[in-house]
Amino acid sequence: MNFGRIPGEKGVWAVPYITNMAMRLVGEDGQLLPAIQEAQAAARAGGAGARGGGGGGRGGAKSEPWMPWMPWSAAVYDYHSMNESKYDPEGYCLPPGGPRMMATPYQMEIIQQPEHKRVIMIFEGATHIWREIYMDGRTLPKGDDLNPTYLGHSVGHWEGDTLVVENTGFNENSWLDYFGHPHTDQMHVVERWARPTKQTLRYQATVTDPGAYTRPFTIAWDIPWREGGELPEYICQENNRYLNRLEDDLGQPIFGPRAQPGQKPTGAR
């Protein structure tokens, strides 16, 4: 199965903006959980349903009852909700980790290199980053060899026309999504990629993180093909003024020197 272009063709995958992965939880049948469908219906009817399936602000959304929270992870999530996700590391141009790579709304390409037994994914967004998925049968590193990173380690194999990728070795410097679902370095992600039509990449990820969630959960969404597209250059770090006006809960600049006692914080307006 070819997840990329054919020779001479132009095209890219237009990654959607998934701000809240908890609104993309699916059951074993691959369908959205009934509770989410009800919440979405309530939201459409103007009720107090959960928000965040698409873009937009958080609207004070609280920890979703269908997520397998640990008490601390729910509290962290509610905290991020209280402050409108101002500490979102992606807002600081730090790379997203895990499934958020496929929920950051920029374009990406998949380049398969069977002769090198690897798959490369190149992302316009998320700090212009790339993933390398080893298809040579190696196993994931363990113990001290893990050396946790933003994207972790990825090994893949084919199950028919589905690319199955196992990931581990994530550091704790990222959130799972804009809404602030936390994860720990115990996170293990199994991704499944399929291309049921030329225009659609079907993405599914099962997240297992015994440090933050009481059981695994699976999320899924489709990624459309953008005919004729190419990866443009986008540099998040350039002139990121968002950073300059950010203050922490204590009124101190998040970046730059912290004020001495009695001195007005430099970031204060």
Add this chain to the structure above:
Amino acid sequence: MKQRWILPLLTLALVLAVPGLTSAQFGHPLKGQWSGQWGPASSPVRLLLDLQWDGKQITGTINPGAGDAAAVKSVTLDYSNPAAWKVVLQAEGKDASGKPAPITVDGTLENIGAYAKLLHGTWTQGGRKGEFTLTRN
């Protein structure tokens, strides 16, 4: 002659810059190394906490490596206010003579989403009690 100073100056600049670097950590907010002090301002006691989270419990050591190192026995958390968690930590401390002096830390965790997380409150060790402040490194 001037060039002889360049390398030492660069090294010094790098060393001075290191304390300003703080790594992000968005896992369990208590996990990591914390430094600070407790007791009166005139004679503060320096503190270093090294805490881990394994998915079941928080473990760690107060002042690891030092003569007064104390293993953390238990940590309880109250998340009623997501922006200011109540933290009660108990550890097996010792006094200057080496006799057991249990430590009870009754604190509040704030600035939870920021790099510079803050833990502050009352530190009780043996018969002594005082205010403490810890910042996540």
